[in-house]
Amino acid sequence: MTYSTVMVALQCDQPNAYALGIAAELAERFEARLIGVSASDLSPPLYYTSGDSAERLLEQGIATIRKRLADLETEFRDAMRGHARELQWRSAIGQPAKYIVQQARAADLVITGATDRGALTDPFTVTDPADLVMRIGRPLLVVPTGVCRVDLSSVLVAWKDNPEARRAIVDALPLLRQASHVTVLEIVEEDGDRAEALAGVHDVVDWLSRHHIHAVGDVPAEAGDVAAQLDKVADRVGAGAIIAGAYGHSRFREWILGGVTQHLLEQSARCVFLAR
Incomplete structure (x- = not known):
């Protein structure tokens, strides 16, 4: 038994460096394929608008999400260069937790960063590990901020x-x-x-x-x-x-x-x- 495919979930509004570092380490350890995954959706507006103004806001919001997801793909590929035998990127405009749970069917292990304790998170841009672990049907490795490697000495x-x-x-x-x-x-x-x-x-x-x-x-x-x-x-x-x-x-x-x-x-x- 091994991990032939490792998946790392990247957050749109959170740092991803530590989760990416652990993913690179484990992909190397197990000579695994590595899949990067991320999603984000439009947060409900705090006010109501309609007509041309609403359409422009919608287009701007979607364009911003697409740009952020493209930046995350670049970050993923740069961080993984030379660490995995095969790289794959998956992203979507949609609710992050739902999309990551869906894509986890392709992985043996999913890696995600921890969220800040007490911090308010937007479920349309950030996935709470507590939500993932109850729904994902795969083992989840949660990486706290500041932890740069999986220390397996103990x-x-x-x-x-x-x-x-x-x-x-x-x-x-x-x-x-x-x-x-x-x-x-x-x-x-x-x-x-x-x-x-x-x-x-x-x-x-x-x-x-x-x-x-x-x-x-x-x-x-x-x-x-x-x-x-x-x-x-x-x-x-x-x-x-x-x-x-x-x-x-x-x-x-x-x-x-x-x-x-x-x-x-x-x-x-x-x-x-x-x-x-």
Whole structure:
């Protein structure tokens, strides 16, 4: 198993250098085809107009989007030169999340930049990773601002015995095979059973060994406060990347993420590999 096609999603109104750098690195590591993808749509106007004036505004808006998408293609091709065996660019005038989810059918792994915590984003120009991860049906690697490479000297698997975590660890096998040190961590929740967690982590470590991946298990004695403990262990083992299942559910067409998943998307120290 490998990543034969890597896709990187570029944002129209956000910096893309870090996501592009990680995409170039992984395309080289896996000798993969690399697809750049972006989309943007016209934001609804704050006022109403009609007739010739409305038509001119529409034409100007579309022309601006086309120019921005052309600039992003140039940025993508310049950044990827010499790093991938095959390059492809896909773009459209349309809602970014919907278009990227659609195009992800062509990829093994999708890379996107993190959005600024607390910042208001325009869904017509910027794709929220929290939206993508719940809809994309492919593993998503989220790259925080300032992270220039995927540090695989130490990788932390945030384990929880559910389908999302099982899917994530399978999807992450190509990355885990290249990691120097792998830690499988389960944080026992307040009402959880530590002995049961230890047995589960032992099975995961053994399963990884069957895939020629050496890993160690860790189930801290302290229970609860999963996000804080996850950060603490990640710092202790020097994790350069975290692999986790993405947990959440849909309600009234809004994607509601679990607290730990949201925390992982908002942390800014390391890349996060999420699958659902």
